[in-house]
Amino acid sequence: MASVSPSSSQALKRDPKIQRDLSLGLGALGSVLLIGTLWYHWVERWPWVEAIYMTVITLTTVGFMEVEPLGNRGRLFTVALILMGVLSIGFMVNRFTETLIQGHFQEEIRRRKWRKQMEALSNHFLIGGFGRIGRQVAQEFQAEGIPFLVIDQSVDAIHAARELGYVALQGDITLDATLIEARVQQAEGLIAALPSDAENLYVVLSARTLNPRIRTIARANTEEALQKLQRAGVAHAISPYITGGKRMAAAALRPRAVDFVDGILSGRDRTFYLEEYELAAQECPYVGQTLQKADLRSRSGALIVAIRRADGQLIGGPSGDTLLQPGDLLLCMGTSEQLRQLGQLLYPLH
Incomplete structure (x- = not known):
């Protein structure tokens, strides 16, 4: 006996028109059966x-x-009964078959699309947990055009992520098998946004074991968790409560400055952006030159706000005499076009 696929069953439950049509067909068939018996x-x-x-x-x-x-009267009635029965049964079979076919093909199309999206993932970010923080991270990545994959154990969370158009994988991100399926070896970064500090720490350690080059950012609920995550090699351990408190204080004391920083760090309708560029001796032709000689500002229009040396030294508002060295991280501000031109100047071979 043929079985109904889960996707078709879900289609039957979700589509009130299909339910109504099938109920109408059953009612019509029952009425024909009753009419014939009474006759x-x-x-x-x-x-x-x-x-x-x-x-x-x-x-x-x-x-x-x-x-x-x-x-003759009885035979004419029997002919009419056959026609009514064929119409009722045919209507039901047509609607049921249509539901099965649509459910099967729609599910197959979704599976193929998901497989292609997974296979295309490279230099992407993994977002572990699709709670309030994970949703906000995904929204910002979407606005920036950054490839990412949402991972969560909850069926409802994965369904919500896919409804928003995100590539999502249902699974336990603390398991190596899930990380491998998420192509962690090809990933650029990991956002551990699970509610448990222990789980975030475990995810970070697992991901760094599978991909030592991956950049990790993790949520922490306490200061103790911040320290443990930093000792585990997390690039950035962030506490929503501590960071939120600092931002609220800054908004109260320096509201215009906070609005400006928010405007260049996030959002879809930005005029100016902040971007960082790391200088490599073999790739950047300006390594060993001063900012005045490189003349990057007039060539691109972008402003170099700060430079972080390879040894951790931070130079804010660098002057024209500042020398560009290998491993320098340039923090730059400008329009999207200005930053694009600056990137081409710094990395002409890319």
Whole structure:
């Protein structure tokens, strides 16, 4: 006996029109069965059992002989009964088959699309946990055009992520098998946004074991967790409570400065952006030159706000005499076009 696929069952449950049509078909078939039975019992004066039997074999068109001889009136009614039965059954079969086919093909299309999206992932970010923090991270990545994959154990969370158009994988991100399926070896970074500090720490350690080059950012609920995550090699351990408190204080004391920083760090409708560029001796032609000689500002229009040396030294507002060294991280501000031109100047071979 044919079975109904889960996708088709879900389609039946979700689509009220399909439910209504199938209910209408069942009601029509039941009405035809009742009409035929009553006719043969009351008009033809047959016993109830024979009336029901005649109605069933007529509607199923099995080709059995008449239970008792029928006159012209009875035969005309039987013809009408067959037509009504065929229409009712045909309508039900058509709607049910359409539901099965649509459910099967839609699910297959979704699976193929998901597989292609997974296979195309490279230099992407993994977002572990699709709670309030994970959703906000995904929203910012989407606005920036950054490839990412959402991972969560909850079916509802994964469904919500896919409804928003995100590539999502249902699974336990603390397991190596899930990380491997998420192509952690090809990933650029990991956002551990699970509610548990222990789980975030475990995810970071697992990911760094599978991909030592991966950049990790983790949520921490306490200062102790911050320290443990930093000792585990997390590039950035962030506490929503501590960071939120600092931002609220800054908004109270320096509201315009906070608005400006927010405007260049996040959002879709930004005019200016902040970007960072790391200088490599083999790739950047300006390594060993001063900022004045490189003349990056007039060539691109972008402003170099700060430089972080390879040894950790931070130079804010660098002057024209500042020398560009290998491993320097330039923090730059400008429009998207200005930053694009600056990137081409710094990495002409890319």
